[in-house]
Amino acid sequence: MKILVLNGSPKKDSSDTMCITRALLEGMREVAPQDIEIIHTVEKNIEYCSGCFSCMRNGGNCIHDDDMRPILEKILESDLLIFSFPLYCYGMPASLKALLDRVLPLSSMAMQKVGDRYHHVGQADFSHLRYIMVCGCGFPNSKHNFEGAVMQFKLNFPNNHTIITIPESPMFNSPMAAPVTGPRLELIKKAGHEYARNGEIPQAMLEEIMSPMIPDEQYAAIVNSGA
DSSP: OEEEEEEOOTTGGGOHHHHHHHHHHHHHHHHSOOEEEEEEGGGSOOOOOOOOOHHHHTTTOOSOOSTHHHHHHHHHHOSEEEEEEEOBTTBOOHHHHHHHHTTGGGEEEEEEEETTEEEEEESSOOTTOEEEEEEEOSSSOOTTTSHHHHHHHHHHOOSSEEEEEETTGGGGGOGGGHHHHHHHHHHHHHHHHHHHHHSSOOHHHHHHHTSOSSOHHHHHHHHHTTO
């Protein structure tokens, strides 16, 4: 597969969430060679969308001449997009959200009804694309934390998506947590195997991956102690 990873963490390679994403990619590579490119969005010059809709009326040509033009080309050339980001205020970090806003040139002003909602008709063919969201957060559970980011991702990419949300993600960068993070990363690698072979991850495996690694009260106590 040709895989484009859009890393929204300001920490770039040292991101807690990227520990998860790298394990997933490693599992995919163990099945077959993969063509992988990682873009750290904080390194790119991506202007904010001005909402002028020029791109949707003029063949996808945006008024901004910045790094987004080659990124759009990379997106269309890919088989799989992985959005890797930590949860910021229950959504995406700003640099990744700015990138997502700027995919507007792939759509036209025309609308069509699909099921019970309307979609913009595409100006480019991206029907081949598959999508994975990998999102970590520093809270000890998933309830009332990830829902906003998950809903936004599903609305933007209603088809061919896989969503992985992981609580307690700062533990992945803590050597002291290796006894619990090591087995979880191995499980994520196995999920990468499954995705590379079958294009999906079994639901039971996803649920295990997304479960807390230690009891929430224990995790909160560790964080509150400053350890």
